[in-house]
Amino acid sequence: MDIAKRLKEARELKGATQTQVSKDTGINNKTLSGYERKISEPDLETLNTLANYYGVTTDYLLCRTDDPNGEEEIVTIAAHHDGEEFTEEEKKMIEDFKDMVRKMKQKKGQ
Incomplete structure (x- = not known):
């Protein structure tokens, strides 16, 4: 698994669309799409924002652990x-x- 898949998985587990995440976090929708398609990776601040929004740890998003919490x-x-x-x-x-x-x-x- 990689960060792109983890980001998509965390978003889907939350039941959110990219549009909703964008609206709630202020992260551009195209940027979110790029993260999930391996076009780019989030910086530390953005990674923290997404982890907090999805209710998971940054270690989980970075594939350092399989335990999201x-x-x-x-x-x-x-x-x-x-x-x-x-x-x-x-x-x-x-x-x-x-x-x-x-x-x-x-x-x-x-």
Whole structure:
């Protein structure tokens, strides 16, 4: 699978048309079509916008995981935890922290 297929799959799972995604996100319809047809790829900001809109992680869109919600990684983190269950708020904090670390790594790589 590649990013183009993942973007199309995520859009279809949400039940949205390209026109609707364009209207809701402000991303040009032709641009969205280009992403789904492998003509171009979204930049980081656009990828984040689409991931948030579709309710999936950027790792899922980038084919780094097959888990659209990132639960796989939370389970891995939990395996190294002291056995307590994470609340939804704590899971969100873990996701936010992971995103922050990724952004910092990307900035360093520039």
